[in-house]
Amino acid sequence: MALWTPLWRGSGAQACTHQNKSVLHTDRYRGGGKRAQGRLVDGLRDGAWTFWDEGGRRYAQREFRRGILDGWSLGWHVASGARRSEVLFAHGLREGRSLGWHEQGGLSWEGEFLGGLREGRWCMHHVEGGISLEGVFRQGFREGQWRSWHPRGGLRAELSWVRGMRNGIERRWYRSGGLRLEGAWSQGSREGRWVEFTRGGRVLSEGEYAGGLRTGTWRLMHKDGGLRAEGTVVEGLLEGWWVHYWQNGIKRAEGEMRRGRQEGPWKFWHQDGSRDRQATGIYADDQRDPGESPGNLLSGA
Numbered sequence: 001m002a003l004w005t006p007l008w009r010g011s012g013a014q015a016c017t018h019q020n021k022s023v024l025h026t027d028r029y030r031g032g033g034k035r036a037q038g039r040l041v042d043g044l045r046d047g048a049w050t051f052w053d054e055g056g057r058r059y060a061q062r063e064f065r066r067g068i069l070d071g072w073s074l075g076w077h078v079a080s081g082a083r084r085s086e087v088l089f090a091h092g093l094r095e096g097r098s099l100g101w102h103e104q105g106g107l108s109w110e111g112e113f114l115g116g117l118r119e120g121r122w123c124m125h126h127v128e129g130g131i132s133l134e135g136v137f138r139q140g141f142r143e144g145q146w147r148s149w150h151p152r153g154g155l156r157a158e159l160s161w162v163r164g165m166r167n168g169i170e171r172r173w174y175r176s177g178g179l180r181l182e183g184a185w186s187q188g189s190r191e192g193r194w195v196e197f198t199r200g201g202r203v204l205s206e207g208e209y210a211g212g213l214r215t216g217t218w219r220l221m222h223k224d225g226g227l228r229a230e231g232t233v234v235e236g237l238l239e240g241w242w243v244h245y246w247q248n249g250i251k252r253a254e255g256e257m258r259r260g261r262q263e264g265p266w267k268f269w270h271q272d273g274s275r276d277r278q279a280t281g282i283y284a285d286d287q288r289d290p291g292e293s294p295g296n297l298l299s300g301a
Contacts, residue, residue: 022046029054038064053078068092077103087113102127111137126151135161150175159185174199183209198223207233222247231257246271253279261286 020041027035033056038049044067051060057078063071069092075085080103087098093116100108106129111122117140124133128151135146141164148156154175160168165188172181178201183194189212196204202225207218213236220229226249231242237260244252250273255266262283268276281288 041066057081059084063089079103092116128152138163140164162187188212198225255283 022039022041024037025040026037029035031054033054034052036049036051038045039047045064046066047064048071049062049064050058051062052058055078058076058081059078060073060075062069062073065071069089071089073085073087073089074083075087076082077084082103082105083101084103085098085100087094088096090096094113095115097110097112099110102108102125104127106127107125109122109124111118112120114120118137119139121136122134123131126132126149130151130153131149132151133146133148135142136144142161143163145158145160145168147158150156154177155173156175157170157172159166159170166185167187169182169184171179174180176199178199179197180199181194181196183190184192190209191211193206193208195206198204198221200223202223203219203221204223205218205220207214208216214233215235216232218231218233219227222228222245224247226247227245228247229242229244231238232240234240238257239259240257241254242257243254246252246269248271250271251269252271253266253268255262256264263285264283266280266283266288268279270276279288283289
């Protein structure tokens, strides 16, 4: 409650001045432990406030002005007490350079805020040291080319962004340096040909995307380069005739897919080339009809 103190002036007129009521206040958990402590001015947080978790460990100290974050907000890792973050607020919005640290002590992230939004170059760091992710923000959106690195060096991925949406070629690499994945994005959706590679450089899968969904013919490979499966995809779902192969090159299964599920006659083979009579049969909604005799499915190749 505000206090009003009368002042008497020479003219005999009475004036009033407002005096702020400031009290030390403590918020507590149900168990009685401190949750937050600082000064209230007219019922609003003002000045430095300290915060604890239910175990009594300090995790933050934040500066307020008339109930709004204004000034430094400091964070600590609760387990070790090591510093965790330094963020500056101005009128409730993050502003200026901000830093974060790993519990082990090394820098975790660094960047600038402008009017509460990330702006300019931002960097993330591995626990072991070295940059893990780097790129630019514009008005809070990722913009331009972003790169990431494996621990202890070596490029891990690169991708371009436009107004926070993936746009352009994405490439990913194994720690050994070999290409792992390559494909294109358009306004946040995968488009065109995408290829995934094994560590040895062989194609692991390849096919097309349209509007973010797999489409057309897709080929999947075993790690030794042999064909594992081949068929068509429509709007992201397996559709039409699909054929699967064992790693030794022997056909494993063939049949029709409808909206991503097995339908109609399917044939299956063991790795030695003999027919798998238990799995071969008529399928509906991915399930073999136990009452349907395989009939001539077992006589064909």
